[in-house]
């Protein structure tokens with residue numbers, strides 16, 4: 001795999017092993033000066049690079065143009081409006097225009113500097129322009145570091161469904177500089193903690209216990225163990241993606257714990273502007289209650305432990321009362337995991353173990369949604 005660039009301050013490295021599409025996730029602090037070398041070693045022939053950022057992360061993207069220039073790249077920076085609405089055809093077209101203006105060729109990397117929205121949109125532009133450009137992920141939010149920058153899911157939204165238009169397109173490399181977290185608004189940071197809790201429930205009981213022990217420090221972003229938690233989540237994600245890259249066997253679907261409810265909350269409750277992790281948090285609570293109701297859950301302490309942890313991170317544990325139940329159910333029936341409108345959920349059996357449950361009766365799900 002990729003050699004470590006000399007002088008790099010990387011503290012950790014996780015390799016995602018996917019044969020010819022394998023790549024490294026490099027984790028460290030204060031690594032800006034080494035970024036050009038990192039990209040150059042991945043792409044020895046490229047002459048141009050398009051950086052993509054939003055209004056908030058442009059200040060993190062701009063300094064990267066210096067080491068990229070030193071490494072011989074002619075760069076351009078495309079800035080999109082911040083927020084979920086940017087996962088749209090309109091913003092995608094703007095990125096295609098920017099690539100055209102740059103005279104991008106098949107070797108031009110798209111470098112996504114930001115959170116999940118920037119990564120998903122820039123990733124989809126990279127997956128489709130010229131039938132595929134190299135993609136480099138520079139996640140700057142906790143959520144993007146532990147989840148969306150790894151695994152190759154790229155997408156924009158359809159007005160009626162999250163991530164409905166997308167492609168699998170693995171990055172060539174992921175560059176996690178934890179110094180970027182210092183710039184993150186606290187609500188964004190805590191939204192990322194929801195996906196961290198998810199990893200504990202689906203696959204890593206010990207991680208969940210670590211989160212419980214360090215909840216007060218983690219809540220405020222001051223925990224010295226945070227970098228090791230980020231690396232641990234990346235390792236879990238890598239392991240899952242390595243075994244089921246295209247979500248075919250059902251294994252990768254476990255990463256969707258809380259998302260069937262969560263995506264419906266994001267769509268139906270769009271006006272309330274919940275962040276993705278907030279919707280996932282309330283979605284995980286609905287899922288664990290559903291598991292209990294269906295008799296699937298073997299560990300009765302899990303709902304209250306999960307609730308306590310999410311509360312400790314100031315995350316929502318229920319959908320908002322004014323969201324229409326029938327609209328939420330309709331959104332769930334259009335979920336990508338549903339087949340022919342039949343609901344399929346990722347449900348926990350015990351801490352660290354979840355399964356895919358088919359044909360969940362609509363009435364049971366309605367009951368969970370009515371309980372607010």
Ligand SMILES: O=C(O)C(=O)C[C@@H](O)[C@H](O)[C@H](O)COP(=O)(O)O
Nearest residue numbers: 147151153162163252255256259336
């Ligand atoms: O990488 C995956 O696989 C995931 O499901 C991770 C999720 O946290 C992420 O939100 C993903 O974008 C959801 O994908 P979708 O296929 O349900 O749209």
Ligand SMILES: [Zn+2]
Nearest residue numbers: 147195276280
């Ligand atoms: Zn997610």
